Amino acid sequence: MAASVATPLEQQFSSIAGISSMNSTSSLGQSQITLQFDLSRDIDGAAQDVQAAIAAAARHIYAFVGIILLIGIVKKNGMMMIDFAVEARKEGKSAHDAIYEACLVRFRPIMMTTMAALMERCRSLLVWVLEPMSADHSV
Numbered sequence: 001m002a003a004s005v006a007t008p009l010e011q012q013f014s015s016i017a018g019i020s021s022m023n024s025t026s027s028l029g030q031s032q033i034t035l036q037f038d039l040s041r042d043i044d045g046a047a048q049d050v051q052a053a054i055a056a057a058a059r060h061i062y063a064f065v066g067i068i069l070l071i072g073i074v075k076k077n078g079m080m081m082i083d084f085a086v087e088a089r090k091e092g093k094s095a096h097d098a099i100y101e102a103c104l105v106r107f108r109p110i111m112m113t114t115m116a117a118l119m120e121r122c123r124s125l126l127v128w129v130l131e132p133m134s135a136d137h138s139v
Contacts, residue, residue: 004076006026006031006033006059008057008064009031009033009053009054009057010022010033011057012053012056012057013035013050013053014134015031015053016035016041016046016049016050016053017041017049018038018041019035019036019037019038020036020037020038021034021035021036022034022035022036022064024059035050051086062124063129066121069117070117072136073113073114073117077106077109077110077113078111080106080109081102081106082102083100084098084100084101084102084105084106085099085102086098088091088101088102
């Protein structure tokens with residue numbers, strides 16, 4: 001996963017002018033990207049370009065985290081539905097009735113979890129969109 005997070009950053013960094021080399025290493029839970037600039041490159045301009053590239057890549061990283069979150073929710077809900085169906089089968093219900101009951105029992109928690117994740121993503125999106133606007137109008 002660390003390499004997947006580093007990839008959008010590497011793509012953004014590759015468009016910065018004056019980079020003589022870029023090295024990237026990723027291991028479990030961390031990534032390190034080293035940029036080396038030409039000696040003729042202004043260090044302040046290079047720092048601003050790197051900051052802008054990180055900000056541009058952040059959108060991709062948040063989308064990636066959202067996809068991982070969604071996959072985890074779907075997986076958890078599927079496993080819990082199967083657990084409920086297995087328990088209903090142990091109680092002597094037919095496979096169809098056990099699956100039907102598991103779906104009915106798990107529907108509300110699935111919808112609550114999904115809506116909570118969706119609302120968090122909406123909140124994050126609003127903060128991300130409105131934050132630059134408030135920074136432009138600050139005194």
